Amino acid sequence: MSKLVVVESPSKAKTIQKYLGSGYEVIASTGHIRDLPKSKMGVDIEHGFQPEYIEMREKKEFIKAIKSKAANSDYVYLATDPDREGEAISWHLCQVLALNLQEENRITFNEITKNGIAKGIANPRKIDMNLVDAQQARRILDRIVGYKLSPFLWKKVKRGLSAGRVQSAALRIIVDREQEIRAFVSTEYWTIDALLKKGKDSFKAYLHSGPDGKKVQIADEATAKKLNEQLKNAAYTVSAVKKGTRKKQPAPPFTTSTMQQDASRKLNFNAQRTMRIAQELYEGVAVPGVGMTGLITYMRTDSLRISEDARQAGNAYIRDNYGDVYLPEKPRYYKQKKNVQDAHEAIRPTNPAMTPAQLKDSLTSDQYKLYKLVWERFIASLMQVCVLNTMQADIAADDYLFKASGYSVKFDGYTVLYEEGKDEAEEEQNALPSLKAGDTLELDELTPNQHFTQPPARYTEATLIKTMEENGIGRPSTYAPTISTLTSREYVEREKKALVPTALGEIITGLMKEMFQDIVDLKFTAKVESELDEVEAGQMQWVKVLEKFYKDFDKELQSAEKKLDGTRIKVPEQESDVICEKCGRKMVIRSGRFGKFLACPGFPECKNTKPLVTEMPGSCPKCGGKILLRKSAKGNKYYACEKGKECGFMTWDEPTDKRCPQCGKTLFKRRGGLLVCLDESCGYQEKVERKKKSAGKTAKK
Numbered sequence: 211m212s213k214l215v216v217v218e219s220p221s222k223a224k225t226i227q228k229y230l231g232s233g234y235e236v237i238a239s240t241g242h243i244r245d246l247p248k249s250k251m252g253v254d255i256e257h258g259f260q261p262e263y264i265e266m267r268e269k270k271e272f273i274k275a276i277k278s279k280a281a282n283s284d285y286v287y288l289a290t291d292p293d294r295e296g297e298a299i300s301w302h303l304c305q306v307l308a309l310n311l312q313e314e315n316r317i318t319f320n321e322i323t324k325n326g327i328a329k330g331i332a333n334p335r336k337i338d339m340n341l342v343d344a345q346q347a348r349r350i351l352d353r354i355v356g357y358k359l360s361p362f363l364w365k366k367v368k369r370g371l372s373a374g375r376v377q378s379a380a381l382r383i384i385v386d387r388e389q390e391i392r393a394f395v396s397t398e399y400w401t402i403d404a405l406l407k408k409g410k411d412s413f414k415a416y417l418h419s420g421p422d423g424k425k426v427q428i429a430d431e432a433t434a435k436k437l438n439e440q441l442k443n444a445a446y447t448v449s450a451v452k453k454g455t456r457k458k459q460p461a462p463p464f465t466t467s468t469m470q471q472d473a474s475r476k477l478n479f480n481a482q483r484t485m486r487i488a489q490e491l492y493e494g495v496a497v498p499g500v501g502m503t504g505l506i507t508y509m510r511t512d513s514l515r516i517s518e519d520a521r522q523a524g525n526a527y528i529r530d531n532y533g534d535v536y537l538p539e540k541p542r543y544y545k546q547k548k549n550v551q552d553a554h555e556a557i558r559p560t561n562p563a564m565t566p567a568q569l570k571d572s573l574t575s576d577q578y579k580l581y582k583l584v585w586e587r588f589i590a591s592l593m594q595v596c597v598l599n600t601m602q603a604d605i606a607a608d609d610y611l612f613k614a615s616g617y618s619v620k621f622d623g624y625t626v627l628y629e630e631g632k633d634e635a636e637e638e639q640n641a642l643p644s645l646k647a648g649d650t651l652e653l654d655e656l657t658p659n660q661h662f663t664q665p666p667a668r669y670t671e672a673t674l675i676k677t678m679e680e681n682g683i684g685r686p687s688t689y690a691p692t693i694s695t696l697t698s699r700e701y702v703e704r705e706k707k708a709l710v711p712t713a714l715g716e717i718i719t720g721l722m723k724e725m726f727q728d729i730v731d732l733k734f735t736a737k738v739e740s741e742l743d744e745v746e747a748g749q750m751q752w753v754k755v756l757e758k759f760y761k762d763f764d765k766e767l768q769s770a771e772k773k774l775d776g777t778r779i780k781v782p783e784q785e786s787d788v789i790c791e792k793c794g795r796k797m798v799i800r801s802g803r804f805g806k807f808l809a810c811p812g813f814p815e816c817k818n819t820k821p822l823v824t825e826m827p828g829s830c831p832k833c834g835g836k837i838l839l840r841k842s843a844k845g846n847k848y849y850a851c852e853k854g855k856e857c858g859f860m861t862w863d864e865p866t867d868k869r870c871p872q873c874g875k876t877l878f879k880r881r882g883g884l885l886v887c888l889d890e891s892c893g894y895q896e897k898v899e900r901k902k903k904s905a906g907k908t909a910k911k
Contacts, residue, residue, distance in 0.1 A: 214283040215317075216276065216303055218290050222322060225494030225502040226289070229327045235283070237276065239290070243269045244302040246349070251357040253350050259756045261350055265306065273306055280307045285315070287334065292318035292554060293510050293687065294348070294746065297341035304337060311337055321560040322494050322504030344746040347755050351375060351738070354760060355729070358767055367717065367779050376684045377695050378722055379735040383677055384669055384702055385711045385719040394665035399427070400434035404612055405655040406446055406605065411643035412654055413614055417441070421609035434658040442656055444607035448649040451603050456617070458596040460624040462514045462544040463556035463588045466686030467679045469509070472587070474672035474707070475631030477579050478881070481671050481690035485509065487580045488557070497564070497572050504560055505569070506584050510686045511554040512679075514544040516588075520555070524562045524592045536594050536623065544591075558588040586628040593624035601642050605651065616642035631672075668708035682736030700801055714781050721779065725770035728762055783811065792818045828865040828876030831889045833857045837865045837876070861888060870894050 213234045217223050220238040227236040244263040246252035252262040265273055280286050286309060288300035300316055309315060314334040319326050352374055359373040402417040417437075420426050428434045464472070469488065473479040479487070488509035494502040521541060528536050559581070566582035573581060598617040605612040618641065619625075669677070675689045684692055693709075696702040701715035711719070722730045729735075738759060744750035783798040790797050790810040797808040799822060810816040824839035830851040840850050840860075849865055851857040863878035863886065870877055870887040872894045877885045880895075887894040 212283045213285045213287060214276075214279050215287045215289050216300075218296065218299065219489070219493050221490070222493040225322050225504060226319075226327055228502050229324050230331070235279065236289075237279065239269075239272065239276075239299060239303065242266065242299055242302065243273055243306060246353055251353060253353055255354070255760065258753055259350055259760075261346060263302070263305075276303075277307060280309075287317050287331070288315055288337070289317045289319065289330065291510075292320060292508055294341050294345040295687065297338055298345040298349075301337050301339075301342045311339075319508075320554055321507045322492060323560045324503075326504070326560065340746050340748045343752040344742050347745055347752040348742055350756060351759060354756075354763070358763070359726070359729070362767065362770065363718065363721075366721070366774050366777065367714075368781060371714075371718065372695070372699055373718070373722070373729070374692075374695070375729060375735060375738065376688050377692050377701075378719075378726075378729050379683050379732055380674065380678060380692050381696055381701050381711070381715055382719050382723070382730040383674065383681075383683075383732070384696075384709050385716050387666060387669055388711050388716070391665040391668065396662045396664070399429060399661050399663070400431065401428065401659045401661065402426075402434065402438055402441065403657045403659060404441075404446070404605075404607075404653060405657070406612075406614075407652040407654050408643050408645065408649060413616070413642050414640050415603070415605050415612040415614035417607075417610060418613040419611045426610070428658075431658075431660065434660075438656050438658045441607055441610060442653070444610065444653075446612070446651040446653055447606050448645050448647055448651065449604045449606040449611070450647055451601065451645050453602075454600045455620065456598045456600050458598065458623070458625070460542075460590045460593060460595070460628075461587065461630040463516060463558050463591045464584055465512050465514065465556060466510050467512070467675050467689065469557055469584065470675050470689060471672040472583060472631050473580060474670060474675075476583065478707075479576075479580070480693070481675060482694050483576070484580065485690045487576050488584075491577060491581055491584075495569075495572055495577065497569065505564070505581055507556075507558050507560060508554045509557050511557060512547075512686050513554055514546055514556050516555050516558055520558055520562070520588075521592065524558075524589055527562045527589060528593055532593075532626065536626070537592070538594050542592065556588075557584055559585045562589060587630075590624040590628035593627065594621070596623035596625045597621040601645070603642065603645050614640060614642060616640040668705075668710060670707040670709065672707075674709060681732045682739050683732060685739065713784065717779060717781055725773070726763075726766050728766065786822075788820075790816060790818050792816050826865045827867040828878075830857060830859050831875045831887070832859040863888065 215226065215230065215234055215236045217226060217236060217238050218241060220240065223236040223238040227234070230236065244265055246261060247264050252264075254260040254262070286307065288303055288309075290296035290299040290303075296318075297316075301311075303309070304311055304315075314336055316337045317330040317334050319330045355373060355375055360371060363371040363373055404415045404417070405412055406415055417426050426437075428437065461468070466485075470481045470484050473484040474481070477484075488506065491505045492507070492509050494504050496502050497505075525537055562585070566578060566585050569581065570578050597620040599620045600615070600617045602613070602615045605614065667673070671693055674693065678684050678689060678692075693702075696709075696715070697704065700712055701718060702709050702711055704710070719730065738755070741750055741755045741758075745752045745755060783800065786797050786799055786808060788797045788808055789795070790812070793810060793812050793816040795810055795812050795816070797818075797820070798811050799806055800809045801807075806822045808820045808822050810818040826837040826839055826849055828837055829835065830837055830853075833851060833853060835857060836852040837849050838852050840848050842848060846862075848860055848862050850860040861878060863880045866877050866879055866885065868877040868885060869875065870889070870892060873887060873889055873892040875887055875889050875892070877894075878888055880886050883897055885896050
């Protein structure tokens, strides 16, 4: 018999074809084959929100070919991705090929391996219309918002803008944080640290409380210096010691969200890059002795569940390489969060026995880094806890009390392999010597330190995704495209890792908060997502979701049209320091099809424009010319000589105002805290250590 299998990706088709062998033909649809028309809304709101699907123009040849292949096949399997989107693509294929919806022709693969494919082929099912309806409802919701709200923004702000449910809520999160930062008023405060010695061992303690037993609060330098002088002559004695143990639990295996967060923190990958690489690892990589095989399970998931087969394989690796002592007495099961779809397993290696080191030569640099992250996280999640010996010491200094704390590792457990990345730097831990109550200590040094309260940090991709997930904004498949849309529409800019709203982004959010409160209300957006989950579970009709949403949305739109009738909101232009040589005005920064440029604000009287150039510190190590900041086609920053191809110098390393002590040329900052000289004949480099700022030190007692 001849069997036709339709998947989404050509690379996945290649891997699956290898395992299915003769008797099967595997072809790829490369995504959707039908969609709503681009030229109009394509949704009949008056008649139950019925969508008008059309065959996509660019898929005409594929549709013609697949109809012919289906007609000449004994059976057609629909093996698109195992999520709502994939289910909808299979349903559209059913419609185009006139297949029976009651036929069990839908198969899914959680992993593209020999066993995963055999399991999928052996368990065909009917198309799940609940999944299809949930996807249709989301698509129609987004189409209604886009086609109703975007023209409104064009009329009231500027052409080319777009609005969407999830992106508007995400933008609000970023803008609200920026406004918090602006409103923040920093206040000064001081702390005092003591470097104490017991014998030859020294350790740090911090001033905690005063004679009244209350926590010491030092507001200014004068008070800090006075107290510092007083404490120099105090007698330092250990008054109490508390010892204990603390257990650190390993993080669970990755979900889509946590994988994107950790890849951002540890690998500096943005969400889109992470998902592209994960897709490649899922679809299949050529491995010597194995052939094409998928290396990780499906990467769009919010579940923490893993199969028992995977658990046993992971345990076997741990037992063979670390010993039984690194396995917990009972298997560890992670508690799921609320609103989890749990359609797939957590992201894990398909074969834990295939280590990153073994696969390194088969993978690209990016594939290796992400696979290593997924593999280590999964193996660590199965391992024994890390046990720490902890010590807390109270140290009397006359009537004042200092505190010191520290730990030592009693058993490393899972940390022998992996530790979760953090969004904020953790406080430096203090290794304490053996202490007991009554010990007399020697004061080595007192340091008053000036601090200022800090505003909340701007969002990074990692922290934004975490916040979106916590608030129920979007789902695993939407995080990366949402952030990509915000940056491509220039509502948000990247400053290193931080996401900073532009003036346009702030105006759009302000307008939306005033006129379309539901669209940017986080609780409302999360409620819609929950209702889509109910549709998927068969607990709610998809049309009901659309009716509830559209009733209030239409009212808000009509009200906004009336309130802003005849009004156009001007986006403030960012003024530069560049003077227009034709008319003397300060030029402004504008955006066009090819990015930002400088333009004279006197248009149309003065039509002068010029490229936007950002000059960096230092000079070109090849020719001595100026170094300019540039952006690649993908929006990544790099640095190049002003002479372009004539010189040819470019680098991803950021130039600094520091000079090389060996040759005198510019030093460049590289990841990992390195300052490097890029003159090939020099090669100087130095490690930059982060130093704690202090307001001065007192001499040894």
